[in-house]
Amino acid sequence: MPAVRPARRVVLAGGLGAAAAAALPVPAYASAAEPVLLRLAGPAGPAPVGAVELHLVDRSRTDPWTDRPRELMATVAYPAVDVRDRPLLPWLPPGAERALKARYGGALDGYAFPRTHSADRAPARPGRRPVLLYSPGAASDRTFNTLVVEELVSWGYVVVTVDHPHDSGEVEFPDGRVVLSAGEGSTEAEVTAAVAVRAADLRFVLGSLAVLSRGGNPDAERRRLPRGLRAALDLSRVGAFGHSRGGAAAAALMDLDPRVRAGADLDGTVFGPVVGRGLDRPFLLMDTAVHDGLDKDPYWPEFWRNLRGWRRCLRLADAGHHSFTDLVALAPQLPPGPPLQVGTIAADRAVAAVRATVRAFFDLQLRGRPDTGQLLDGASRRHPEVGYVAG
Numbered sequence: 260m261p262a263v264r265p266a267r268r269v270v271l272a273g274g275l276g277a278a279a280a281a282a283l284p285v286p287a288y289a290s291a292a293e294p295v296l297l298r299l300a301g302p303a304g305p306a307p308v309g310a311v312e313l314h315l316v317d318r319s320r321t322d323p324w325t326d327r328p329r330e331l332m333a334t335v336a337y338p339a340v341d342v343r344d345r346p347l348l349p350w351l352p353p354g355a356e357r358a359l360k361a362r363y364g365g366a367l368d369g370y371a372f373p374r375t376h377s378a379d380r381a382p383a384r385p386g387r388r389p390v391l392l393y394s395p396g397a398a399s400d401r402t403f404n405t406l407v408v409e410e411l412v413s414w415g416y417v418v419v420t421v422d423h424p425h426d427s428g429e430v431e432f433p434d435g436r437v438v439l440s441a442g443e444g445s446t447e448a449e450v451t452a453a454v455a456v457r458a459a460d461l462r463f464v465l466g467s468l469a470v471l472s473r474g475g476n477p478d479a480e481r482r483r484l485p486r487g488l489r490a491a492l493d494l495s496r497v498g499a500f501g502h503s504r505g506g507a508a509a510a511a512l513m514d515l516d517p518r519v520r521a522g523a524d525l526d527g528t529v530f531g532p533v534v535g536r537g538l539d540r541p542f543l544l545m546d547t548a549v550h551d552g553l554d555k556d557p558y559w560p561e562f563w564r565n566l567r568g569w570r571r572c573l574r575l576a577d578a579g580h581h582s583f584t585d586l587v588a589l590a591p592q593l594p595p596g597p598p599l600q601v602g603t604i605a606a607d608r609a610v611a612a613v614r615a616t617v618r619a620f621f622d623l624q625l626r627g628r629p630d631t632g633q634l635l636d637g638a639s640r641r642h643p644e645v646g647y648v649a650g
Contacts, residue, residue, distance in 0.1 A: 294371040301376040304413025309339030309381030314479040317463045324425040332422045336412045342378035354437040355429035383487035389496035389625040393420045396503030398428045398440045410614040451530045457508035496625045503527040521624035525583040537565025541624045544572040571650035578602040582609045612644045
């Protein structure tokens with residue numbers, strides 16, 4: 260595998276840093292004692308959300324950045340039965356939050372990052388649930404799509420979000436270590452190598468979930484797991500999705516592992532052998548007019564031709580690259596500054612459309628619910644921002 264080196268230029272970047280957040284002005288009305296609280300909307304589904312963080316160590320692989328066994332952090336979010344008196348997980352843990360703010364020289368110090376709506380280690384609801392793996396964009400963190408993840412969980416999915424150390428933005432481990440992004444990759448070989456590492460990470464996480472479902476505890480510190488979580492995992496119904504480089508990782512994972520029955524790529528270029536080999540299982544591509552994947556992306560046309568299962572390409576109108584992430588909801592809460600790649604679409608419309616589209620796709624493919632067809636055909640009156648491109 261080619262060595263992964265620090266970036267010299269951005270390739271479809273996925274993180275807050277790629278959006279030049281360093282230039283955000285410090286709000287004059289905020290102080291260290293009274294920061295401006297950023298907020299994220301809660302999920303709309305009937306189930307409350309529980310979550311548990313896992314520290315996973317893959318001793319069969321050497322981390323290409325450190326030459327040590329590959330370590331990961333993941334969060335398992337699941338429908339909960341009772342969230343009373345449970346603390347909510349932060350959007351970023353404290354060390355990762357400090358690291359992110361430090362990157363921007365005080366520009367974000369006047370803001371308090373949001374809390375999630377995920378109750379730490381709440382008991383899981385009875386019932387076996389489809390399992391989705393999520394990979395974030397380059398230099399992003401696993402929590403940067405909390406709005407979509409919590410929505411899916413509230414409607415009955417287990418969603419496992421994965422950080423990829425040295426490729427994700429800020430990864431905090433239980434001992435307090437924070438691993439920063441080594442760079443987003445500047446050549447095709449470097450990005451292809453990074454995507455391959457991500458795909459292997461996701462495959463290892465899927466194996467760790469199998470250990471959990473058999474009654475084991477894959478957490479490296481053997482921390483207590485939520486009651487009922489083992490019985491909540493239906494590993495016969497597994498999907499994968501991601502934003503930007505995470506979307507490429509979802510496709511690469513499906514190429515490696517037939518256990519993953521369906522995948523979705525939110526505005527990410529696809530890299531690696533899967534482009535030429537294609538996939539024989541359902542796959543959703545979703546882009547923006549700026550990206551225009553099937554006409555302008557260097558790899559989407561070939562990948563599209565080689566998709567042999569159900570396929571669809573949809574477009575989010577008036578959107579930017581980060582309109583698929585929490586940044587679209589956070590941007591209006593920040594003062595005017597650099598372009599954050601969220602387009603001109605209204606934040607609430609973007610959030611609702613992306614939530615609905617991802618859920619509709621997995622409802623169709625993993626739950627056999629054909630009533631989602633209008634949205635996936637770009638003909639939903641409720642979500643006119645979602646347009647049909649090809650399928």
